[in-house]
Amino acid sequence: KQEVTQIPAALSVPEGENLVLNCSFTDSAIYNLQWFRQDPGKGLTSLLLIQSSQREQTSGRLNASLDKSSGRSTLYIAASQPGDSATYLCAVKGHEKSKLTFGKGITLSVRP
């Protein structure tokens, strides 16, 4: 059974800092991995999707990498801003019933 772990559960950093959010998964047989952002009480916004054959994806100040063999992904946020404060979730799409398995998320707070 696929398990997705995101540690730590919460993170507070000063504005301007570059930071890395980690995601690990137990079963490397995945189709893809997706990073989402969730603001309090709101829905999920897709940030980046990495297919299993890819190593990384970039969008603006965000860069996500995937190391399937070690079961790890990282989301790199450059020059963090207070507007980046949110919960960041990673999810992997496995082969079992086309299921999407989520981590519990990392709540990021960027202090002005």
Add this chain to the structure above:
Amino acid sequence: EAQVTQNPRYLITVTGKKLTVTCSQNMNHEYMSWYRQDPGLGLRQIYYSMNVEVTDKGDVPEGYKVSRKEKRNFPLILESPSPNQTSLYFCASTLGGVGVGEQFFGPGTRLTVL
């Protein structure tokens, strides 16, 4: 605008009173699914559908029903809601019948069952 919509956004009801949460997408996606999000448990899949008239159970299907009569709609039905179904519910869709593309989520429905 490409989007997934859910209605209602907020709902307070009582135990045993049947309810339906609607979900609609305008992107012609084959794959749709329902999740619930609970503190400490994260997002868990309830049901999913690979196409019209094709549905299957996710991790936590007990107490829920779904139907997929049209490609764009995927309603979630609670025949006899109970307090343990109080949660934040999300509908999602993606292109491709096995759901391997980018997932798009609706804004969520906050359900309280008294």
